[in-house]
Amino acid sequence: QLRLVESGGGLVQPGGSLRLSCAVSGSTLDHYGIGWFRRAPGKEREGVSSISVNDGRTNYADSVKGRFFVSSDIAKNTVYLQMSSLKPEDTGLYFCAAGESYSGIHSWAYDYWGQGTQVTVSS
Secondary structure: OOEEEEEOOEEEOOOOOEEEEEEEEOOOHHHOEEEEEEEOOOOOEEEEEEEEOOOOOEEEOOOOOOOEEEEEEHHHOEEEEEEOOOOHHHOEEEEEEEEOOOOOOOHHHOOEEOOOEEEEEOO
16 A cells, blocks of 8 residues: 655744655656646635656646755655745645646545645745
């Protein structure tokens, strides 16, 4: 059974940075696509970014392009989401998810989900 655990969330001021981690256990990372999603208060869950670990393809939501960067470390079985120039509207519960077929940031493509880590952007 694949297990995903997110970490790295917290409170940050607007313009600040955070790096989220998604540690994967139960299988090797390069078999999967990994997506990052977030749910803001009162809003639907939305796709933020994703990476096909095997070939390095990445996707980003328009709202985070140029500010967020997704990467993977196969040796550590971990995927990262580097977030910079954070805005209050980036606030939310951030989840990582894994799927055996890569389809970008569409949540239906992902079968395994972590519990989430909270990101709050506020002054």
